[in-house]
Amino acid sequence: MPLTIATWNINSVRLRIDTVARFVEAYRPDVLCLQETKCMDGQFPLADVKKMGFDHVAIHGQKGYHGVAVLSRYGLADIDRKGFFGKQDARHVAVTLADGPAAGARIHNFYVPAGGDEPDPAINEKFAHKLGFLDEMEAWEALRVGAGSSRAILVGDLNIAPLEHDVWSSKQLRNVVSHTPLERQRLTEVAKTGGWVDMMRELTPEPEKLYTWWSYRAADWAAANKGRRLDHVWLSPALAPAMRGCQIARETRGWDKPSDHVPVIATLDL
Structure with a gap:
């Protein structure tokens, strides 16, 4: 049976809940992972997502910033939310x-x-x-999936375009x-240490360009096409043989009130 899992930085789930519904109607993912939901857990539009067929939801939110959520047609267990770098920012949620x-x-x-604008950690706290x-x-040991039979998927807005053809x-x-050399190296090391497989690039190798983000600053984003691949789908080696397809829903960038990111939909044949 196929499993479809989508990842999308929605840039405010309440502001764009109708856009989420339009996407779900068009693509019917089994699991939808959202980032930058920008609302506290109690403000998450649960009634709306349940109407879309997602009866199982795991949320990690905070007021006005960040926030992640997993919406699923299947049951969820072992929900975990982890803070990183001494902060409790809502930047991670894990489910089984x-x-x-x-x-x-x-x-x-x-x-x-x-990471802010200046790529120097000595003068830029965000970097x-x-x-x-x-x-x-x-x-983190939980992200070491390279050995054994671990079935795991890592998705999200990782905010780094690691390869040459991941940017315009x-x-x-x-x-x-x-896209600085330091960030590219660090993300590559995270994937290598964990043993992860970059599903998007396994199915669409370089030199083909892949973008998932286009800046709001462009007067005509489609004509300029100055994109970056900031959103990722990684698989553990145990799941890699199930890779069937990976689609970037580019058209959503042109919808009303769009996010600057677009969804990535991965299909696994299990």
Whole structure:
């Protein structure tokens, strides 16, 4: 049976709940992982997502900032929310699928800090936070999935485009936060240490360009097409043989009141 899991930085779930409903109607994911929900747990639009068919929800929110959620048509167990770098920012939630074709699989939903504008941790606290967050991801035993039969999926807005063709111009963005050599190296090390497989690039290798984010600052985002791949789907080696397809829902960037990110939909044949 196939399992479809989507990841999307929605940039305020309450502001864009109609957009979420439109996407769900079009793509019918089994699991939808959202980032930057920007609301406290008690303000999350549960009634709306239940109307979409998501009877099982895990939320980690905070007022006005950050926030992650997992919406599922299947049961959820072992819900965990972890803070990183000495902060309690709502940037992570993990669940285990209790039933369905991927029963027992662990899903980690992440929203890695953006890092501010200056790529120097000595003068930019936000960039130091980002690097420290990545350090703790790499050190966390729960994200070591490379050995054995662990069935795990890591998704989210990781706020780094690690490869040359994950951005419109690697040369011009070399010193821009999200594509600096240091960030690219650190995210690659997190994946390598954990033993993760980059599903999007396994199915669509370089040099093909892949983007999931287009800036609001562009007068015509589609014509300029200056995108970056900031949103990711990683699999444990035990799940990698189930890879069937990975789709970027680019058209959602042109919908009314869009997020600057678009959903990525991964399909596993289990």
